[in-house]
Amino acid sequence: MSAEHPIEKDMAPEVESNGTAPITHEMSAEDTARAAARFGYGPMAQVNTAEANLRPFGGEFQPGLYKSVEQRKFANPAPLGLCAFALTTFLLSLINMGTRGITANNIVVSLAFGYGGLVQLLAGMWEMAVGNTFGATALSSYGGFWISFAIVLTPGGFEIVDSIEAAGGESMFNNSMGLYLMGWFIFTTILLLCTLRSTVAFFLLFFFLDLTFLLLGIGYLRPDAAGAPNPSIIKAGGFFGLLAAFAAWYNALAGIADSSNSFFIMPVAHFPWSPTARSRAKTPRETV
Structure with a gap:
């Protein structure tokens, strides 16, 4: 530990040798400034707003300017949420494409509840804790999507499919599911x-x-002649779902891999009109 930043004293107050009254220590202005500069948070922190914001970075799940997590107490929750989303989407998309003849998507239920749902929802809540509004909204919402989707698919549990089909047949369920998915398309x-x-x-x-x-x-x-979901369009949706899953894993890797654990970083591809492309400035977190 350098002399410039001495080791902090214990938080418990010191007492006299007879154990009666605590000894108080007045902090000088220099000590206060040093603590604020070192800890970077709390009532003593003096934030330089010109340097606090960095460039957009997918690994932080923040499309706009964001604050670095290096001085925070919390780790970056975005890769966890992205991985939870990616794996669940990957499995469902393979089933939608008819991989290895699988037609029933019940296997997705457990993953949608436990990983894509619960874990992604928790990651979204931690995004809120670190101040990332976009990440909190996106990850929490898609975590809720997977939980709600699992509720629909749970066999013999909530009986949503059976109750809808009992009321209006398979066509009513297809229309209900179609509107459900179109709502998520809008979001x-x-x-x-x-x-x-x-x-x-x-x-x-x-x-x-x-x-x-x-x-x-x-x-x-737009079901087929037999009244089932249109297989060609569903397969096309599964294909783009696979691309979304790999894109999520890519952004997650960009948020995990750095100089402390990897021999490489993910290549950057900023839009020409983005702040980074316009300023041509490199940042430590420019690793998407």
């Missing part, structure tokens, strides 16, 4: 608009996901 479009000043990798994640919801919604709203 994803809103998030997509917020990524236009960030990076290509971050934009592509929401672009592929947006097309996934759109195609799956159309597949249910």
Whole structure:
């Protein structure tokens, strides 16, 4: 420990040798300034707003200017949420594409509840704790999506599919599911608009996901002659879902890999109109 930053004293107050009255220590202005500069948070922190914001970075799940997590008590929760979203989307998309002849998607239920749902929701709540409004909104919402989707698919549990089909047949369920997916398409479009000043990798994640919801919604709203969801459109939605899953993993890797644990960083692809491309300034977190 250097002399410039001595080791802090214990938080418990010192007492006289007879154990009666505590000894108080007045902090000088220099000590106060040193503590504020060192800890970077709390009532003594003096934040330089010109240096607190960094460039957009997909690994932080923040499309706009964000504050570095290096001086925070919390780790970056974005890679956890992205991985939870990616794996669940990956599995469902393979099933939608008819991989290895799988037609029933019940295996997704456990993953949607436990990983894509619960874990992603928790990651979204931690995004709120670190001050990332976009990340909190996106990860928490998609965590809720997977939980709600698992509720629909739970066999013999909530009986949502059976109750809808009992009321109006398979066509009513297809229309209900189609409208459900189109609602998520609208929500994803809103998030997509917020990524236009960030990076290509971050934009592509929401672009592929947006097309996934759109195609799956159309597949249910425009069934085939037998009344089942249109298989060609559902497969197309599954294909774009795979692309969304790999884009999510890519952004997650960008948030995990750095000089402390990796021999490489992910290549950067900023839009020409983004703040980084316009300023041509490099930042420590420019690693998407």
